Amino acid sequence: MIFQLVSGLATGGTYAIFAIGYTLVFSILGIINFAHAAIFTLGAYFTYILMGRNITGGVLKGIDLPFEMSFIVAMLIGALLAGLLSVMIDAIAFRPLRNRKSDSLLALVTSLGMTIILVNGIQYLFGTDPYNFPAKVIGDIPPSVSFEIFDEKVVIRTKVLIVMGVSVVIATLLTLFITKTKTGRGLRAISEDPTTASLMGINTNRLIMIAFFLSGFIAGLAGTLVAWNVSSGITDPYFGVKFGLKGLAVIVLGGLGNIPGAIIGGLVIGVAEAFAPSEYSDAVAFGILFIVLLVRPQGLLGQKVQQKV
Amino acid sequence: MNDFLSTYGFLLIQALFASILGLSLYLPLLTGQLSLASPGFYAIGGYISAFFATKVFHQFYQPFLLPIPNTIAPSVVSPMLQTIKYNNDYPMAFIFIQMAIAATICLVLAGIIGFLAIRLRGIYLALATIAFVEVIRTLAEGADDIGGSSGIFGIPQPFVNKIDYAWVAIPMLMMTLWIIYRLERGKMGRAFKAIREDELSVSASGVYTTYYKVVAFALGGMLAGIVGAIYAHFLNTWNPRQGSFDAGVLYLTFVVVGGSRTIWGPVLAAIVLTILPEALRSVAGAPWLTDFLQNGRLILYGGLLTGAALFFPQGVITPRLLNRFNLMKRLRQRTA
Numbered sequence: 001m002i003f004q005l006v007s008g009l010a011t012g013g014t015y016a017i018f019a020i021g022y023t024l025v026f027s028i029l030g031i032i033n034f035a036h037a038a039i040f041t042l043g044a045y046f047t048y049i050l051m052g053r054n055i056t057g058g059v060l061k062g063i064d065l066p067f068e069m070s071f072i073v074a075m076l077i078g079a080l081l082a083g084l085l086s087v088m089i090d091a092i093a094f095r096p097l098r099n100r101k102s103d104s105l106l107a108l109v110t111s112l113g114m115t116i117i118l119v120n121g122i123q124y125l126f127g128t129d130p131y132n133f134p135a136k137v138i139g140d141i142p143p144s145v146s147f148e149i150f151d152e153k154v155v156i157r158t159k160v161l162i163v164m165g166v167s168v169v170i171a172t173l174l175t176l177f178i179t180k181t182k183t184g185r186g187l188r189a190i191s192e193d194p195t196t197a198s199l200m201g202i203n204t205n206r207l208i209m210i211a212f213f214l215s216g217f218i219a220g221l222a223g224t225l226v227a228w229n230v231s232s233g234i235t236d237p238y239f240g241v242k243f244g245l246k247g248l249a250v251i252v253l254g255g256l257g258n259i260p261g262a263i264i265g266g267l268v269i270g271v272a273e274a275f276a277p278s279e280y281s282d283a284v285a286f287g288i289l290f291i292v293l294l295v296r297p298q299g300l301l302g303q304k305v306q307q308k309v
Numbered sequence: 310m311n312d313f314l315s316t317y318g319f320l321l322i323q324a325l326f327a328s329i330l331g332l333s334l335y336l337p338l339l340t341g342q343l344s345l346a347s348p349g350f351y352a353i354g355g356y357i358s359a360f361f362a363t364k365v366f367h368q369f370y371q372p373f374l375l376p377i378p379n380t381i382a383p384s385v386v387s388p389m390l391q392t393i394k395y396n397n398d399y400p401m402a403f404i405f406i407q408m409a410i411a412a413t414i415c416l417v418l419a420g421i422i423g424f425l426a427i428r429l430r431g432i433y434l435a436l437a438t439i440a441f442v443e444v445i446r447t448l449a450e451g452a453d454d455i456g457g458s459s460g461i462f463g464i465p466q467p468f469v470n471k472i473d474y475a476w477v478a479i480p481m482l483m484m485t486l487w488i489i490y491r492l493e494r495g496k497m498g499r500a501f502k503a504i505r506e507d508e509l510s511v512s513a514s515g516v517y518t519t520y521y522k523v524v525a526f527a528l529g530g531m532l533a534g535i536v537g538a539i540y541a542h543f544l545n546t547w548n549p550r551q552g553s554f555d556a557g558v559l560y561l562t563f564v565v566v567g568g569s570r571t572i573w574g575p576v577l578a579a580i581v582l583t584i585l586p587e588a589l590r591s592v593a594g595a596p597w598l599t600d601f602l603q604n605g606r607l608i609l610y611g612g613l614l615t616g617a618a619l620f621f622p623q624g625v626i627t628p629r630l631l632n633r634f635n636l637m638k639r640l641r642q643r644t645a
Binding site: 031032092093096097102103104105106108109110112113114115116117118120121123124241245248249252277279280282283286287289290293294297 | 441558605
């Protein structure tokens with residue numbers, strides 16, 4: 001019972017950290033940026049390359065970089081690159097549609113297209129080989145922490161605690177950024193009405209760029225951490241896409257565009273999966289997504305939006 | 310010609326069925342609903358067909374067995390047995406029964422799901438249909454009765470050559486086109502298009518929009534289910550990967566690139582996009598290009614999907630383009 005709860009929370013933590021940046025873009029622009037999953041994947045690949053490790057497959061096979069970075073530096077620079085990539089994706093796939101005031105469904109289509117390009121591009125360049133991070137990348141930490149609840153011994157892997165800690169810190173900082181800073185207020189104004197916001201002197205294009213950069217930066221960071229946490233490396237180019245689909249369930253359950261909701265949604269789905277029989281655990285998230293959409297489309301923490309005529 | 314058909318037969322049939330799958334996405338889009346549910350119904354149809362062919366109907370017919378000569382080593386015999394046992398005499402009648410069963414089940418199921426999901430608009434409906442596809446896939450992976458994640462093997466063959474499936478695929482495509490063509494020009498089709506343009510004013514003028522939206526959704530699901538039923542025979546094997554999210558994106562590419570305003574758009578785009586990468590591969594001179602067309606084919610699809618959505622929001626083949634061709638035909642008739 002406790003064991004399942006703990007392992008569910010651990011999985012849920014990875015869903016949560018994935019979903020924060022995903023929901024950020026939705027909260028401002030009202031679009032599902034499916035390419036978030038691809039940026040998440042690329043973040044992990046960037047970190048791996050920057051650490052100067054060997055590439056064993058694809059077109060880039062055998063390429064040797066002349067530098068080596070430590071895990072943490074590589075992760076941060078990798079996240080930076082992921083953020084820039086996210087800004088680029090916005091410029092290619094979303095900004096033209098935004099300027100034309102197109103249907104948000106078209107943005108879903110272009111973001112699916114960008115995801116296909118990126119994921120298959122990764123596969124073309126790096127092959128389907130798994131890429132593992134070396135052991136002990138952040139010094140000598142104990143592999144797990146154990147404590148007792150209700151006379152039951154509970155063991156938690158330290159990596160899990162790190163991922164959860166990072167996701168809570170990121171979500172807190174992001175919520176503070178959105179609610180307290182001037183830029184954050186501008187972003188909220190854009191989410192209400194972009195035209196009025198720009199008439200009020202808000203530089204909408206610059207602020208949307210910032211939002212995409214933040215979303216990509218968080219995705220890159222999350223990709224590295226999740227790859228390192230779940231399987232101690234990148235399993236294949238598709239590992240992010242699985243999170244992309246589950247992430248949909250997470251952000252819809254939490255309330256589309258709601259940042260604390262993304263964390264709660266992630267943890268709820270993680271725990272629900274842990275209690276389901278293992279061969280059907282994947283069906284749980286999508287079952288929840290389907291039911292939430294039918295019964296309570298605004299999610300757990302979201303507010304009901306009236307259909308405008 | 311024979312050489313050409315034996316090399317490209319598989320591809321041609323694949324293209325024909327892909328175009329019907331493109332149409333299964335086009336139907337709900339007629340009412341303005343973006344549904345990615347087709348792969349789910351396609352998978353269900355395939356499983357129904359594979360299940361009936363290997364578990365129910367196989368007892369009603371005697372596979373035509375070839376005597377195996379003693380001179381062949383036993384290690385060679387067993388893989389040979391696989392191909393010989395299911396020779397090529399599976400009765401077409403059984404396949405039509407399976408297609409009918411798949412069509413009925415998918416129509417009813419799509420009707421129910423459509424009725425539940427139709428109140429969702431735009432992006433939410435797309436998400437719900439993605440969820441549906443993934444639920445079907447994971448349920449199929451978990452169900453050991455239908456082979457779990459490895460699927461069902463040795464689905465009997467009605468034909469010797471893959472190209473012979475054209476006898477099913479071509480009439481099926483033509484029938485589908487004819488039915489949708491007639492549908493679009495009837496009361497039903499006018500209601501579909503009116504709902505696409507402005508649902509609110511249509512419902513205000515007394516049309517029960519939910520009915521038409523559910524019908525469009527259910528017909529799309531049924532079409533995908535029928536294709537799945539015949540495709541299981543065509544592929545000889547069926548597994549959960551057949552109905553994945555990726556497949557949905559592929560059909561979406563056909564519709565977005567070809568155009569969602571005419572029936573010719575999805576059909577032509579499906580045929581061209583299925584055949585072109587393979588055809589280019591055989592003529593490409595440089596080895597890196599051949600390699601790219603083999604391993605990076607999906608990168609091209611992604612680029613086309615994004616490019617079409619950005620630059621041709623109505624697709625390449627628009628009603629205006631077709632009208633222009635009609636005009637030219639008329640002019641030619643007048644001068645002749």
